[in-house]
Amino acid sequence: MIRVLLAEDQAMVRGALSALLNLESDIEVLGTAADGEIAWRELQRLKPDVLVTDIEMPGLTGLEIAQRVRRQELPIKVIIVTTFARPGFLRRALDAGVGGYLLKDAPAENLAEALRTVHRGGRAIDPQLALEAWSEADPLNDRERQVLRLAGEGQSANDIATQLNLSHGTIRNYLSEAIGKLGAANRIEAYRLARQKGWL
Amino acid sequence: MIRVLLAEDQAMVRGALSALLNLESDIEVLGTAADGEIAWRELQRLKPDVLVTDIEMPGLTGLEIAQRVRRQELPIKVIIVTTFARPGFLRRALDAGVGGYLLKDAPAENLAEALRTVHRGGRAIDPQLALEAWSEADPLNDRERQVLRLAGEGQSANDIATQLNLSHGTIRNYLSEAIGKLGAANRIEAYRLARQKGWL
DNA sequence: GTGCGAATGTGACAAGCGTCACCCGGGGGT
């Protein structure tokens, strides 16, 4: 019997996935969590074999939970199930030592199958994504990422400067760097590109 | 027996929702569709009582399907199930005569309940959203919407001008109008605001 | 110490952006 905790913020999807997994005779859904913090608490209380979690959740993200599990050396496997086919996410997930990484647009049967594989100690990584992941590295450094994120929210160079205690000019330099590295024409395009790759 | 067709582009969610609905004794899932065009074909072939559909799908969106159903006066109810709590979407859905509009972060049991209500001829609209929907009207006109959408993709005023066969200056005027109406500081913020409200 | 390389700043320039006041031409009312 594989004992599972399910974390996913959209209630309807959570309920549906739970129903789906409960149809399997060798899988038992111990509980579900609507956000990252609840998931973390339930994880410690229920001690499941496997945590199945989304990435984007209020509070803790799925990636952050995976990092904590690894840091505390808990005997719990983590499977990420997410909408986003972003190589950067997969990469960070692998760095956090997750057992599986599936996309929500993979067939539903894959989930139970992946659960069994991971429970046996194997890995279940979405195949197309696995290829892309190591092909293209994130060219941005921390500052560039940070500045690009704020610029993408509509803030001007001046706004960002005050917010980060840097000078107006420096911000523009970083932004220019980022735009160049990404081969974009302006901050908006750069933001979109970076976001799409999961480099945020 | 309520005969249902389910349209949703994410395979895993599709499978899970299908499993969920099949647990109900009075509901039968006739089939599922992975995008809007398939959904439209299956709709005509299977003649279900109710179509449960996502909004954002490749090909036809759920809203467009609802509009077609109404235009052709098919005896099929439509229930929209979506992630997006955007008042503008609900409004367009109501204009298209849908029977129900639920959010994916409503509890899973609501879906079956809504199906029954709509099948009986009632309406199932997410309550909080219903309030907001009529409170704030979309202030943008067609040109502004169009221009703002392109600007949000990172295109410059010049790019947009050539694309729409308008002058450089006119584009900037429209953009300025849109920014003003939305109370934004620049195109990026304006784009984000409009998008968030579902005015796109 | 000397030297190198990050990280941050500066100043200048051209291009793009946001705003505004105003112009033009074609429908519709009346």
Next chain:
DNA sequence: ACCCCCGGGTGACGCTTGTCACATTCGCAC
């Protein structure tokens, strides 16, 4: 015939962006 509204355009103004070449400072390696 008149006016007025509407979609579109013009030109000018000042500010923001994107780029680049060149400082400054600090820390680390040797």
